[in-house]
Amino acid sequence: MKNFEYARANNPADAVRLVGDRPGATFIAGGTDLLNLMKDGAQTHDRIVDVNGLALTDISHGNGFLRVGALARMADVGAHRAVREKFPVVSQALLASASPQVRNMASIGGNLLQRTRCGYFRDTGSACNKRIPGSGCPAIDGENRGHAVLGVSDHCIAAHPSDLAVSLIAVDAVVLTNGPHGERRIPFGDFHLAPGDTPERENVLTHGELIVGLELPLTPAAAKSQYLKLRDRATFEFAVVSVAAALDLRGRTVNDVRLAFGGIATKPWRSTDAEAVLRGRALDTATIDAAGRAAVHGAIPRAHNAFKIDLVQRALSRVLHELGGVR
């Protein structure tokens, strides 16, 4: 990989300055995706600022929310009792991610910045609008079985890879940051960007802005939530499609519901349309099917990924039947 300078930050302000100062600098936490991207040449930096020394690993209760430090490791968060009990969907998404070794290393903050597994993006021998804006997208007419059908543009159809992010958007998490312009609270739904005509921009962070934590609001729906991940081998693989669902039933009626999807979209995909179909209605197979149709409305299939439109509706149906106890 390209040579770079390594620096260690002792506090958040230090970290923000060390990256903010230099256009080619970036943060490293777990490094499980960043180092691969740099080895592949998909991303280059002339300075890497190690933030692992910052005290950002706590998981603590706040007033109506759970706060998770950005440097808490995926394994620790996934196994944390409060996460398992209050946000099963988050715990399940984390434990279905990657491998035990990678979960031991990877940070929660870093996971949100994980980049697509699109083979063209990671291959410097191929064109890619995300890597080199304007160079073209071979995936649109190429090997796109793993690619997105929602949130796509003429410039990019790469699927977002994170399971965690899908679960977080389903529970309305808030991303807490600290940057050159001070602190920010970013609602999860506003954090990631669809590619549009700037596929190189994947989120709203400004240069030097550091994720310091997450807030997860405690809700009845989040406490009754589930993550279903479908993949081509039993474990240790990115999602073909995934569903994060949080459901609050009053009797048979849907009081509150949050639905998000992975593997099918260019960013963690929340479907408020599908939620609207369910909210206030009795949960039954017909309503669930209608919600599924709403979730994939506007999907654009390509040569090899049309099946995802069908499969994700089936996955949603399976989850809601199980979560809602519908036969």
Add this chain to the structure above:
Amino acid sequence: MRVNVTINGDQRQADDVWEGESLLYMLRERLGLPGSKNACEQGECGSCTVYLDDVPVCACLVAAGQCQGREVRTVEGLAAGDDLDPVQRSFVEAGAVQCGFCTPGLVVAAHDLLRRVPEPSDPEIREALAGNLCRCTGYEKILDAVRLAATRQASGAEAR
């Protein structure tokens, strides 16, 4: 830079290290410890699994600069002299070793599992070892080995 790191209980120094090279490279090419294997460089196979501050990680995904002052334990550090760790002994006796290239990483991962979960169920074993690919064994004897090691540890604990 000079990296000071404790490896298998010994204080070690590596000189002229570039902070961006991997811990795996430092172990194999600079410190004379080639037991941890390089097979994918991407955290996709588990062959380079080592303990870093007592937590199993992929050594290929740790930058050498991140190891300053930390503790590393590799497959070379599991046995006490000629006395194999029960996990190592079980891998040999259960026939969980074929070509042997995935073995160092698997042994470390299995060792970690049995420290945390002394009597793991089969699904727990499969999940704990999900990050370690093997192309020879079909995994069944690896499961046998972990079960055998668990039994051994349990009976060893009773004997004490």
Add this chain to the structure above:
Amino acid sequence: MSPLIGRAVPRVDGHAKVTGGARYAADTHVPGVTYGTLATSTIARGTITTIDTTLAQAVPGVIAVFTHLTMPRLVTPPSPYPKGFVPLQDATIHHNGQPVAYVVAQTLEQAQEAAALIDVRYHAEPAKVAIDDAPGEEFLPPPGPEGPQEFVHGDPAAGLANAHKKVDATYSSPVHHHNPIETSATVAVWDGDQLTLHESTQSISLTQQIVAQALSVPQNTIRVLTPFLGGGFGSKAPVWPHTLLTAAVARQLRKPVKLVLTRAQMYTSSGHRAEFRQQVTVGAAKDGTLTAIVNISNQQLSRTEQRVFNTSESSWMVYGCPNIHAKQLGVRLDLPTPHFMRSPEGPALVGLEMALDELSYELGMDPVALRLKNYTDLNPENGQKIGNQNLPECLKLAGDAFGWSRRNPTPRSMRDGNELIGWGMATEAHSYHARASSAWVQIDTDGHALARCGTQDIGTGTYTVMTQVTAEALGMPMNSVRFELGDTNFPAAGFSAASVTVSSVSGSVDKAARAARDAVIALAVADPHSPLHGAAPDRIVTEHGFLFLTDDRTRRDSYQGVVSRHGKPVEATGSFLNVPGYTTGASFIEVRVDPWLGRVRVTRAVAAYDIGRVMNHRTARSQVLGGMIWGVGYALTEHTMIDRHTARIVNPNLSGYLVPVNADAPKIEAFFVDKPDPTSPVGAKGFGEAPITGVPAAISNAIYHATGRRIRDLPITQDKLL
């Protein structure tokens, strides 16, 4: 004493492997070693117009950058070198990932940074990478080492015309990559005009030969060492360009050079299983007797090599049929040369075994009964026996253990909750080659034996099994015997591929050990100080390190006693050429399918094989377990994806190319007929690659039984079952 051969002894190299002590090629420590890396082409077809290495040369630590303009000239070795060309000799690009520069630096990171800075400009030409890209371009390649590419027996058209029932279907499988966990590595060390290669190879002797040809040096100036190999599966059986280039670069620089291929480079540097498509037509009489087998196949070849690596031999070897037509067409594409991959009979057998399952439904006949009706032990080419006589026993052993007789053949007849359950089976078959081998055995004055053979242990257990063979032939305990391999200074043996090692090497090791034993017996009977003095040599047996007179066991001596009195070690050699043969078996598979989500799990597998005498029940069983998981990957997950426009592989890694993980592994039972093969001194047949050959078909057949869906295009991913 019960024989050592057959006993399930643990691996003798197990200790070294669980402690990190086993030294593989890339583990070799050489003082002053430098690091090589390859820069590779980003186009599949065309020419290099300019190549600028200025920035690369300026990276600190870089020692040299070789391009086709500066690389030492090499000779293209003849077959079996499979490439047909040596890279870095001219500007022509034959496939994506072809080396375009070789960088050497003080550290690997420096070499890799420099390689990324090389600016290569190409004149690119349109490339074809899939069979579908080249309709009508298929042709009948010339005969290869395995014989002609077309086989006709009887009158297939008449056989089909007379059939009571017929199946005519097309089956396809994609490009697969071996993906041994160890990527290929070479460490080249020159000392004057002597070269030592620490190499990850399935054939040290072939490496010695091919490197000598490429470098135009005498073969005996090259020593190749492979004490351990991290799996090969065919990818390391031939010699590939990176080895030739590393040897040449190290000679030019007068420095030791270490090159380890990256995982991504393994996808373009060491062969693959070619994309394969076959039309299989089978016909049968009312009673199930086959009236015709027709298999017309097409597979990918490269622009520079037309050898056919997926073989259709099983189309005429397993089942007796009066009318057979097998034709192996090939099509040249702009891809790297494919190669053998565990197991080259697999693709054709997958089609045949799926077609027979379909035929069994057409006939309303049990699929096992259909196979029992038609199996043969005669090669239709020459009428010779092939060693398939125990297939019925295999079918019975595995079928009974599986519970096949309880199967209701109706699809979708078994269900458990959300899941449909299906049972399927297939015959498995693999031919093993003949290879000459030689071995040397020495008995030292301390009574210990050392055996050496220039063979390889690719993970299958050569160290262990040959220690058993040596110890049994000598009549010594295993811990008195040390077996060494993987060094071209040892007596030569063939490659460790095509399931040949055990059947070939066991013969020479056994002979050498028996000759050494006989020499010690001769010393004993001639030695006035021996209790055996004057005895007839043929009345003496050896057991557990001792020599006994058979009719008076109180008269005994020991190896240590005889050889120490002799005052110097006793040594002997042995040579052997094994008889090639055929190994068959059967696998029975249970799958569970979630039809709503298209998810398939293989939950149970039972298999039985006739492998001659079982040399070690533990290592033999391991081959079954490993072959079974290969079959799972073949049927369900493995698929190298190549972009039809860019001609680049889009999943050259272990996260996109899905090797099965632990949780994909079914519960497996393995059985062996365990009857000695008469052509082998120790009774062994070749075995390693037989398990896997029928497994993908058995899985597909089980999925049909579970769901009623016949998927003829592998892998069977969930989208195909929705």
